[in-house]
Amino acid sequence: MPVIELTLLLLLAIAVGGALVRWTPLPLPILLVVVGLACSFLPGLDAIHIDPELFLLLFIPPILFADAWVLPRRDFVRVLKPVLLLALGLVVLTVIAVGYVMHWLIPSMPLAVAFTLGAIVSPTDAVATVATTEVLPLPGRIVHIVNAESLLNDASGLVAFKLAVAAAATGLFSSAEVAGNFVILAGGGMVVGIACEWFGRQLRQRLIRLQAGDPVLQTLLTVLIPYGAYLAAEALHVSGILAVVAAGLWASGQEIKGLTADARRHAREVWRMLSYILNGLVFVLLGLQLRRMLTSVDHFAPLDLALYALVLWLLLMALRIGWVWASAHVRFRLHWGWAGSRSGPDPKRMLLVSWAAVRGSITLATALSVPAFVAGGSPFPERDLVVFLAAATIILTLALNGVPLPWIIRKLALDNEEEAEREESAARAEIARAAIGAVTLSAKGLADPEDVFFVEQLVHRYEGKLELLEGDSENANLRATHITLRRHLRLAAIRAERERLHELHAADAINDETLRTIEAELDERELISSTSVNRG
Known part of the structure; x- marks a missing residue:
């Protein structure tokens, strides 16, 4: 052959x-x-x-x-x-x-x-x-x-x-x-x-x-x-x-x-x-x-x-x-x-x-x-x-x-994998602390309310990760539930975006290249949103 x-x-x-x-x-x-x-x-x-x-x-x-x-x-x-x-x-x-x-x-x-x-x-x-x-x-x-x-x-x-x-x-x-x-x-x-x-x-x-x-x-x-x-x-x-x-x-x-x-x-x-x-x-x-x-x-x-x-x-x-x-x-x-x-x-x-x-x-x-x-x-x-x-x-x-x-x-x-899981959790907690420190340092001197609000949101997100990784089990489970709900909402929004994108392509409102470009961005966002609760 x-x-x-x-x-x-x-x-x-x-x-x-x-x-x-x-x-x-x-x-x-x-x-x-x-x-x-x-x-x-x-x-x-x-x-x-x-x-x-x-x-x-x-x-x-x-x-x-x-x-x-x-x-x-x-x-x-x-x-x-x-x-x-x-x-x-x-x-x-x-x-x-x-x-x-x-x-x-x-x-x-x-x-x-x-x-x-x-x-x-x-x-x-x-x-x-x-x-x-x-x-x-x-x-x-x-x-x-x-x-x-x-x-x-x-x-x-x-x-x-x-x-x-x-x-x-x-x-x-x-x-x-x-x-x-x-x-x-x-x-x-x-x-x-x-x-x-x-x-x-x-x-x-x-x-x-x-x-x-x-x-x-x-x-x-x-x-x-x-x-x-x-x-x-x-x-x-x-x-x-x-x-x-x-x-x-x-x-x-x-x-x-x-x-x-x-x-x-x-x-x-x-x-x-x-x-x-x-x-x-x-x-x-x-x-x-x-x-x-x-x-x-x-x-x-x-x-x-x-x-x-x-x-x-x-x-x-x-x-x-x-x-x-x-x-x-x-x-x-x-x-x-x-x-x-x-x-x-x-x-x-x-x-x-x-x-x-x-x-x-x-x-x-x-x-x-x-x-x-x-x-x-x-x-x-x-x-x-x-x-x-x-x-x-x-x-x-x-x-x-x-x-x-x-x-x-x-x-x-x-x-x-008990040791590997503990090691991974400890590493995630350490990098979350490093991120909080970097954001706090970089945000000094900001006066615009929108910028300050964004910084607060970002710091709150990393503090939530620390609570999920190192907090007591009750609070961790509650935060995990909130993260799961928000992830489902983000995924639902992305699915709606993708459906509308394909409708535009089917109606010849956009070409194949535009479809591929935007869909690649949606794929990246979906991958990020689909990560596990422990990595949320």
Whole structure:
């Protein structure tokens, strides 16, 4: 199928999935996989082949960069130690354990190839995990751990994959050489990523000083940063994935000085749409590929294949649960980076971290990038079986980990975001006080009664915010009721304005340009008026 038609069809599949998700119990990522799997039965879509290198280049850099960019740097530092244990320690344990167990279970699979399989299935997918819990979100600290782990274990898993594939292709393996290559690939990737992000930020600042701070241009340069970091790292033969993650983490919280509110809003909206489309494409393409990946093995009995896949999933879950619980207790006993309860690890939170182990796009891309031939031209041993087991792992984790996760969250009934809510309320109160001080200072000397009245109204509005945030509950509830009533009145007025505007347009009293200009202003006012009571 031609690329243009295929792209439009994939975008249509994303739109259909986004519309249907409200009427199905399935989370959006899983629904998109199902839509993609259904599309694979359509003529022309049953033989779609994805170039793994092109897949990694087009989709992974912006997705990982966006995830790293929105990860709070302070919270990332707070969870760094448990994340490193998961992203490095658990990945190494998974590669080794899966390698030996699958080699023992399937003697025809060489040990180096079994290690390759372990590296493929070791990274988790934070995008799928967070998206499956959108309605009932995970507690803040767990979200930070899961997201940060996924960002780092994507890189560590891919580095381990490259080393395992090289060992399987050449038949040579040296633990010292592997360790040295890992340090070079990982360290080099981080340096390249930070350097590319710094260069991009300096370029944007220079353009702002030259009065070239157009929102579209600034956003375009931001989108180019992850691609530049990935390509530069791959050209230098270091980890492109880790370069993108490092660039995103380095950019986190460092908004360019001098950007206008319009530029920041434009960047947020563009990245929101870009992330939605790219993530949707990843899951639809995953569904398109699953059918071929699952039917590529024909020299094993179906029951044996099902047994191998189930054993692999059970092994992955046993390793993760054991590692999460053991590492948490070790950190608690040694007081090493422990930020939890003084009585010890919370079993409920450990269960959520353990169960949030969905595999997705990285597993798909690495499985498809396994070479068809090794050194000397002979076929890669059991390549089809490796691809099948990777695809089966994706399906099993989506179905057995992703689907029940919202139900598990509901049953555990954990307190969610209490610290974040207190922090946000305190910040809103502080900026309200700052606004009152600035208005009072600026209003000194005003003599016109209308100006004085406006100042009094403005100060009263900020005092109302403080009362809502810090006052007693009875007064706060009364003010919230008044705010809600006034918001409804403002929205009713805006709706009347919009209806009259469209009547004028329908009567040819105004042209399309005037319609768009005034309606954009009405949209802005409606967005402001529609904010929650707590932000009122």
